[in-house]
Amino acid sequence: MTLPALGWQGLVVLATFGISLLIATYCTYAERVIAAFLQDRVGPDRAGPFGLLQPLADAVKLFTKEEFFPAGANRALFVFGPCLAMITALMSSAVIPFGNFLKFGDTEIHLQGIEINVGMLYVFGIVSLGVYGIMIGGWASNNKFSLLGAIRAASQNISYELAMGLALIAVLMMSGTLSLREITLQQTHVGGGWHIGDIFTWNVFKQPLGFVIFIVCAFAETNRTPFDLPECETELIGGYHTEYSSMKMGLYLFAEYVNVFVATAVMSVLYFGGFNYPFQYEFLDFLTNKTSLSADWAHNIFVLMGVVAMFAKIFTGIFFFMWVRWTLPRFRYDQLMRLGWTILIPLAIFNILLTGGLITFGVIQ
Amino acid sequence: MESLSKRAKVLEKKPMTLAERAYLPAIFQGLSITMQHFFRAATKKQVTIRYPEETRPFSPVFRGLHVLKRDEAGRERCTACGLCAVACPAEAITMVAGERKKGEENLYREEKYAVSYEINMLRCIFCGLCEEACPKAAVYLQADKMAPPRFERDEFIYGKDRLVEPVTPDNRSKRGIQLTPEQADKLRASMA
Amino acid sequence: MSPLFLFLSFVALLSALGVVLAKNPVHSVLFLILTFFTLSGHYLLLNAQFLAAVNIIVYAGAIMVLFLFVIMFLNLNEETEPHKPALAKFAAAIAGGSLLLILVAALRNVSPAGYDPASFDSQIGMVDRLGMVLFRDYALPFELASILLLAAMVGSVMLGKRETGERNF
Ligand code: SF4
Ligand code: SF4
Numbered sequence: 001m002t003l004p005a006l007g008w009q010g011l012v013v014l015a016t017f018g019i020s021l022l023i024a025t026y027c028t029y030a031e032r033v034i035a036a037f038l039q040d041r042v043g044p045d046r047a048g049p050f051g052l053l054q055p056l057a058d059a060v061k062l063f064t065k066e067e068f069f070p071a072g073a074n075r076a077l078f079v080f081g082p083c084l085a086m087i088t089a090l091m092s093s094a095v096i097p098f099g100n101f102l103k104f105g106d107t108e109i110h111l112q113g114i115e116i117n118v119g120m121l122y123v124f125g126i127v128s129l130g131v132y133g134i135m136i137g138g139w140a141s142n143n144k145f146s147l148l149g150a151i152r153a154a155s156q157n158i159s160y161e162l163a164m165g166l167a168l169i170a171v172l173m174m175s176g177t178l179s180l181r182e183i184t185l186q187q188t189h190v191g192g193g194w195h196i197g198d199i200f201t202w203n204v205f206k207q208p209l210g211f212v213i214f215i216v217c218a219f220a221e222t223n224r225t226p227f228d229l230p231e232c233e234t235e236l237i238g239g240y241h242t243e244y245s246s247m248k249m250g251l252y253l254f255a256e257y258v259n260v261f262v263a264t265a266v267m268s269v270l271y272f273g274g275f276n277y278p279f280q281y282e283f284l285d286f287l288t289n290k291t292s293l294s295a296d297w298a299h300n301i302f303v304l305m306g307v308v309a310m311f312a313k314i315f316t317g318i319f320f321f322m323w324v325r326w327t328l329p330r331f332r333y334d335q336l337m338r339l340g341w342t343i344l345i346p347l348a349i350f351n352i353l354l355t356g357g358l359i360t361f362g363v364i365q
Numbered sequence: 366m367e368s369l370s371k372r373a374k375v376l377e378k379k380p381m382t383l384a385e386r387a388y389l390p391a392i393f394q395g396l397s398i399t400m401q402h403f404f405r406a407a408t409k410k411q412v413t414i415r416y417p418e419e420t421r422p423f424s425p426v427f428r429g430l431h432v433l434k435r436d437e438a439g440r441e442r443c444t445a446c447g448l449c450a451v452a453c454p455a456e457a458i459t460m461v462a463g464e465r466k467k468g469e470e471n472l473y474r475e476e477k478y479a480v481s482y483e484i485n486m487l488r489c490i491f492c493g494l495c496e497e498a499c500p501k502a503a504v505y506l507q508a509d510k511m512a513p514p515r516f517e518r519d520e521f522i523y524g525k526d527r528l529v530e531p532v533t534p535d536n537r538s539k540r541g542i543q544l545t546p547e548q549a550d551k552l553r554a555s556m557a
Numbered sequence: 558m559s560p561l562f563l564f565l566s567f568v569a570l571l572s573a574l575g576v577v578l579a580k581n582p583v584h585s586v587l588f589l590i591l592t593f594f595t596l597s598g599h600y601l602l603l604n605a606q607f608l609a610a611v612n613i614i615v616y617a618g619a620i621m622v623l624f625l626f627v628i629m630f631l632n633l634n635e636e637t638e639p640h641k642p643a644l645a646k647f648a649a650a651i652a653g654g655s656l657l658l659i660l661v662a663a664l665r666n667v668s669p670a671g672y673d674p675a676s677f678d679s680q681i682g683m684v685d686r687l688g689m690v691l692f693r694d695y696a697l698p699f700e701l702a703s704i705l706l707l708a709a710m711v712g713s714v715m716l717g718k719r720e721t722g723e724r725n726f
Binding site: 074077116117118121122124125126128129131132135136139147150151154155157158161162178341342345346349 | 583587590606607610611613614617618619622623625626629630683684707710713714
């Protein structure tokens with residue numbers, strides 16, 4: 001890789017970082033508007049047109065709130081907790097392929113922070129670290145409720161990681177690679193021909209059971225309702241962030257939205273074809289042959305449409321997360337554990353067997 | 366046990382069917398219900414009233430902020446008899462009585478009048494008993510005004526400056542309700 | 558020796574010492590997690606991406622979470638720390654010292670193989686290579702280990718199943 005290309009890649013990483021933050025910011029707004037609409041209300045509409053400046057107002061509010069340290073708290077870890085939650089949330093977005101590569105003469109810019117051939121394991125590893133932020137913050141608060149929230153988060157995340165990993169193995173068996181980029185590229189017909197769209201090459205149609213398991217686990221891993229037991233206002237006041245105020249609290253809330261963003265991004269890469277979109281090769285064909293664009297620009301427009309498709313999938317996913325949150329009540333903790341261990345894990349193992357069988361008999365590749 | 370009212374509904378706990386145990390159908394049902402509400406809120410008129418710009422209409426029997434009335438000639442009606450203060454269950458009214466001087470006949474209707482008259486709006490429960498008690502038809506609770514929120518407690522003690530209604534007929538009220546322009550014109554004619 | 562290697566080793570040693578010397582058990586666990594991270598860094602330097610990722614997932618992501626979990630439940634802190642008798646300290650020093658001795662003795666004669674840029678294979682340590690080795694040369698031990706883990710998982714699921722009879726909650 002030449003140095004300019006490396007520079008471009010650095011810019012892509014920065015852009016990914018910024019976009020994650022921006023999306024997380026507007027998730028706080030979207031969550032309230034969606035919640036309001038689902039409940040026949042209006043939602044925030046005072047700050048700016050349609051309340052679009054609401055996140056800004058919230059940030060100002062959070063920054064100017066009192067910084068509070070509970071008595072007997074472990075100060076260093078109390079600050080470290082939310083930072084860690086934020087860092088781990090942001091780290092995983094670096095390997096997600098938001099698009100194929102742009103071409104400018106000889107320079108190719110991959111619209112993906114870093115391409116590593118164990119991308120999926122990387123995401124999985126970072127996600128499994130995310131719980132430390134919650135645990136450390138909850139423990140350092142020196143509060144029973146925070147501690148209970150932290151402990152709930154730990155056991156919940158470990159339990160659901162297992163089922164999630166097993167669901168992912170089935171995808172791996174079909175794709176034969178851990179690289180997120182290659183998994184995306186496999187979910188399309190290569191070459192011409194008129195198809196009913198590329199939709200049916202998406203993994204979700206080959207792995208419906210695995211997808212259901214994955215999405216349930218994604219809810220649990222991001223601590224979203226119906227699995228938001230670590231915060232659970234009715235039982236634990238605020239769970240692990242009971243004692244937090246000001247921007248430290250903001251970081252926790254923010255990290256949750258970044259996690260949701262990453263979870264939906266991973267979901268669209270693994271199951272919904274990532275940056276592939278229906279009729280994409282016909283579109284490319286049209287651009288190169290029927291318009292006066294140069295080959296490079298035809299390719300670039302084709303790729304940028306892919307980025308749009310990717311973000312459309314991500315936003316749909318985020319909307320689904322919020323829709324579920326404002327529909328379903330919270331599970332009880334024993335129900336959560338039973339669902340994870342006695343239903344999802346056996347189902348995931350069954351799914352692996354099924355996938356293995358289907359691959360052996362050549363039904364799917 | 367035999368139910369006493371014989372109206373108790375006996376609920377049978379059947380074992381759940383497979384669809385019920387799978388939980389997913391119920392989830393989708395719930396999701397579709399919330400989605401219907403989403404579109405209803407996004408398309409039809411919402412029930413929310415955007416308060417400072419829009420207000421709900423008051424009930425015609427609403428009892429709001431007090432007003433001390435003037436008569437047709439613009440004189441204060443209150444004679445500081447203290448009946449309203451006695452009637453008040455919340456002990457919200459205090460007053461100081463004074464004697465009318467020569468030359469003040471166009472200000473006060475009776476020979477004795479209230480030099481100061483205060484109602485503490487934090488104590489008041491807006492029961493309207495003061496209005497019932499007044500023999501001079503001097504105090505009324507307006508049907509269209511409320512005591513607005515304020516930052517300081519002493520701002521809730523309303524003195525005569527804020528209680529006595531203005532002299533101009535356009536701002537006068539009848540039985541606590543703002544006069545319509547026709548009524549105001551009639552009053553102006555009778556005062557002249 | 559690259560500066561990155563030196564830095565990683567320095568942090569690894571420092572945090573490993575922190576594990577032993579920290580008064581607060583929670584701090585010890587956090588130092589241990591940091592140690593695992595530096596180890597993963599070493600794996601990456603050795604071009605073993607898969608091992609690095611799995612080390613993070615399994616050790617830092619799962620096992621250490623359980624460690625932290627248990628330690629938080631125990632509510633250990635400086636006041637409740639039991640007084641250790643001098644004999645125990647002495648025995649621990651002897652045991653640790655002899656382990657160090659053995660390690661030093663074993664590693665004394667090792668000469669690093671170095672690498673030859675001409676014959677260096679950049680794919681070594683990648684997932685597919687690792688898979689080839691595991692499933693060709695070590696298929697039997699690998700499958701046995703996987704059956705062991707599967708049995709453990711089935712066991713935990715069985716424990717989680719509700720027993721027939723009276724419910725206690
Ligand atoms: S409305 Fe009732 S409480 Fe208020 S001042 Fe009159 S009598 Fe007292
Ligand atoms: S308002 Fe009526 S009841 Fe009260 S002091 Fe005046 S005249 Fe008497």
